[in-house]
Amino acid sequence: MEFHAQLQNVKIDLLFNQVEPDLIVNIDKMRIQQIIFNLLQNAIKFSTEGQTIQVSCEQFQISGSPSEIGVKIRVSDDGIGISEKDRKNLFSLYFKTQDEASRIMNPGSHGIGLNVCKRLA
Numbered sequence: 001m002e003f004h005a006q007l008q009n010v011k012i013d014l015l016f017n018q019v020e021p022d023l024i025v026n027i028d029k030m031r032i033q034q035i036i037f038n039l040l041q042n043a044i045k046f047s048t049e050g051q052t053i054q055v056s057c058e059q060f061q062i063s064g065s066p067s068e069i070g071v072k073i074r075v076s077d078d079g080i081g082i083s084e085k086d087r088k089n090l091f092s093l094y095f096k097t098q099d100e101a102s103r104i105m106n107p108g109s110h111g112i113g114l115n116v117c118k119r120l121a
Contacts, residue, residue, distance in 0.1 A: 012047050014040075017056035025071050031120045032073070038113040039075035046079035053077040091118040 036055070043053045054076050062068040082090060089095045094111040 011049060012044060013050075013052040015052060015054045017054065019057045020059065023057075023059060023071070027071075035117045035120050036073065036075065038117050042113055043075055043077040043079060047077050048079070051078040091115050 040053065040055070047053060054074075056074045056076075058072050058074075060070050060072055062070050086095075091114050092111075093115045095115075
């Protein structure tokens, strides 16, 4: 499934990979929605014209439990990325990257979105 987002006159493609039709999971719907919303919001904020954001979902075998299957949801983008030095603090509350390019692209960040994602996951 493909969508096109437009934020402040910048067009970005959103691609959603198809999920197996028989995949059934027990989740907290509101938590998953909040996590995906926060991840998409970050991906959009740090992407530029013509870039693509992909959302995918895949099954995986939970190690040590042959009968249990987990689900991995991934949001990936072609944005500017995160410097190696900032990755260790990425999920810290109120952390904002010190990279100049990130601050220029998103000066109004509060630094809570990824921390919320980690807590909800």
